Amino acid sequence: MGRRRGPALYGRIKKNAEFKKMFARGKKCFSPALLVLYMPAEKMRLGVCVSKKHGKSVKRNRIKRLLREAFRKVCPAMLRPCAVLLIPKEAQQYTLAAFERGLFAALRREGLVDGKGAKDVAPPAKDGV
RNA sequence: CGAGUUGGCUGUACGGUCGCGUGGCGUUUGCCAUGAGGAAAGUCCGGGCACCGCAGGGCAGGACGCCGGAUAACGUCCGGUGGAGGCGACUCCAAGGAAAGUGCAACAGAAACAGACCGCACGCUUUUGCUGCAAGGAUGGAAAGGGGAGGUAAGAGCUCACCGGCGCCCCGGUAACGGGGCGCGCCGUGCAAACCCCGUCCGGUGCAAGAUUGGGCAUGAGCCGCAUGGGUUGCCCGCCCGGCGCAUGCCGCCAACAUCGCUCGAACGCUCCGGCGACGGAGCGUCCAGAUAGAUGACCGUACACGACAGAACCCGGCUUACAGGCCAAGCUCGGAAC
RNA sequence: GCAGAGAUGGCGGAGUGGUCGAACGCGCACGACUCGAAAUCGUGUGUGCUCCUACAAGAGCACCAAGGGUUCAAAUCCCUUUCUCUGCG
Numbered sequence: 001m002g003r004r005r006g007p008a009l010y011g012r013i014k015k016n017a018e019f020k021k022m023f024a025r026g027k028k029c030f031s032p033a034l035l036v037l038y039m040p041a042e043k044m045r046l047g048v049c050v051s052k053k054h055g056k057s058v059k060r061n062r063i064k065r066l067l068r069e070a071f072r073k074v075c076p077a078m079l080r081p082c083a084v085l086l087i088p089k090e091a092q093q094y095t096l097a098a099f100e101r102g103l104f105a106a107l108r109r110e111g112l113v114d115g116k117g118a119k120d121v122a123p124p125a126k127d128g129v
Numbered sequence: 130c131g132a133g134u135u136g137g138c139u140g141u142a143c144g145g146u147c148g149c150g151u152g153g154c155g156u157u158u159g160c161c162a163u164g165a166g167g168a169a170a171g172u173c174c175g176g177g178c179a180c181c182g183c184a185g186g187g188c189a190g191g192a193c194g195c196c197g198g199a200u201a202a203c204g205u206c207c208g209g210u211g212g213a214g215g216c217g218a219c220u221c222c223a224a225g226g227a228a229a230g231u232g233c234a235a236c237a238g239a240a241a242c243a244g245a246c247c248g249c250a251c252g253c254u255u256u257u258g259c260u261g262c263a264a265g266g267a268u269g270g271a272a273a274g275g276g277g278a279g280g281u282a283a284g285a286g287c288u289c290a291c292c293g294g295c296g297c298c299c300c301g302g303u304a305a306c307g308g309g310g311c312g313c314g315c316c317g318u319g320c321a322a323a324c325c326c327c328g329u330c331c332g333g334u335g336c337a338a339g340a341u342u343g344g345g346c347a348u349g350a351g352c353c354g355c356a357u358g359g360g361u362u363g364c365c366c367g368c369c370c371g372g373c374g375c376a377u378g379c380c381g382c383c384a385a386c387a388u389c390g391c392u393c394g395a396a397c398g399c400u401c402c403g404g405c406g407a408c409g410g411a412g413c414g415u416c417c418a419g420a421u422a423g424a425u426g427a428c429c430g431u432a433c434a435c436g437a438c439a440g441a442a443c444c445c446g447g448c449u450u451a452c453a454g455g456c457c458a459a460g461c462u463c464g465g466a467a468c
Numbered sequence: 469g470c471a472g473a474g475a476u477g478g479c480g481g482a483g484u485g486g487u488c489g490a491a492c493g494c495g496c497a498c499g500a501c502u503c504g505a506a507a508u509c510g511u512g513u514g515u516g517c518u519c520c521u522a523c524a525a526g527a528g529c530a531c532c533a534a535g536g537g538u539u540c541a542a543a544u545c546c547c548u549u550u551c552u553c554u555g556c557g
Contacts, residue, residue, distance in 0.1 A: 016422080056440090068426080069426055
């Protein structure tokens with residue numbers, strides 16, 4: 001499946017059991033825009049959790065894309081591989097900048113990311129490490 | 130020119146860098162192709178497909194309901210009929226049966242399968258009651274065909290013409306129905322989106338359906354049941370029938386987050402033919418998402434009416450609902466101006 | 469995705485088409501009892517608009533998720549929409 005496309009930037013969390021494990025044992029950190037759950041893992045992995053409370057399907061899809069894009073931008077700055085679960089908070093509007101800033105701030109507080117500003121990381125020049 | 134009616138189309142576009150799903154080539158980097166909607170929605174109908182007792186019968190239940198046609202089918206669509214609304218183009222209508230039966234019509238009112246409260250009037254009586262009548266009043270959503278003329282003591286289809294109703298006949302139409310004639314003084318309110326009657330149709334469950342693998346074979350003993358039992362959509366008849374786990378040996382496999390179902394189809398585009406039309410037929414051409422925590426985003430540039438509602442989940446045909454703006458057709462209707 | 473159930477005062481929850489703004493219970497307010505409180509008993513208690521009014525009281529209309537329809541009459545029957553809940557891997 002995805003692995004034959006060469007070294008992708010990050011893998012995805014798919015199994016329901018994994019989600020349950022993340023909720024039960026993952027470390028939590030908060031930011032105004034979203035809640036981040038993470039665990040150490042062999043490679044970078046991402047899961048998003050958007051419920052019906054956030055809106056109808058178009059809105060939910062939009063939120064998921066923004067979360068993935070924010071993670072894609074922050075990902076190269078990560079110091080060690082983790083499995084990360086992103087849960088947005090309910091809001092009137094969801095913007096990429098808010099998610100990106102929130103995610104970066106939360107990860108820096110946990111020491112998973114070096115201290116440079118989030119905006120400098122933006123173009124992930126090459127994806128082969 | 131203004132106002133309006135009906136039907137239909139479109140609903141950001143192009144380029145660059147990075148990123149995502151699927152398919153192909155390479156298989157080290159990567160490259161190429163392709164990638165949401167008219168409603169994908171609500172799940173309100175109708176099918177296909179799949180499985181279920183082998184699906185047979187009856188009852189119950191449900192849906193539909195002017196007529197004719199289209200269709201795989203429909204509660205949809207088309208063309209008519211009747212009714213309602215609009216000056217009109219046109220729009221809307223669950224539109225069979227109330228003399229098959231049952232039921233309901235509260236309150237008000239004298240009376241709502243039925244009549245006399247007020248009233249009107251001749252005569253008797255004259256405080257009042259008897260008798261005749263149902264025009265007017267009053268109640269009500271509904272009051273005994275309608276409103277005129279004659280008639281009468283007062284009145285009444287009592288009589289007459291018109292309208293309405295019912296029955297019969299003739300003509301037109303496939304039919305619903307329309308037109309005309311004759312007869313009957315009129316047997317009668319509303320509700321069947323109350324039960325119901327008549328006609329037509331329907332087995333159930335739904336891709337979380339289901340199929341493949343998850344073990345197979347052999348041997349051994351055990352437990353439950355052996356029919357007043359179990360299975361079978363709600364019920365009855367009918368129909369079908371043993372089930373469960375354990376130990377040992379050999380082969381197989383690591384397991385559910387798998388594979389298939391999963392997208393070529395009542396498909397789409399163009400042209401021609403038949404039909405008023407829905408639609409049908411023929412020819413040529415095209416391949417157009419198949420995800421499974423669920424793929425379309427970020428940034429930059431250009432253009433403009435600055436982009437609405439909104440995201441496939443087995444697939445089709447409809448209905449309903451949401452929707453910024455733009456365009457087209459019928460050159461259709463009304464009003465104004467000019468000629 | 470598919471299937472099903474429901475929405476009635478502040479809350480729970482009844483309500484065969486007809487005097488239904490709507491039973492009943494919990495609340496809440498006031499009163500009685502008490503030295504005071506609890507318990508008990510009694511009374512009252514929805515919202516909005518209009519009228520009237522210094523307030524209170526009173527009168528009328530509308531509202532049973534929203535919008536239509538059938539009916540003389542709808543919380544109830546029918547259709548559409550919105551929202552909530554439940555089951556199925």
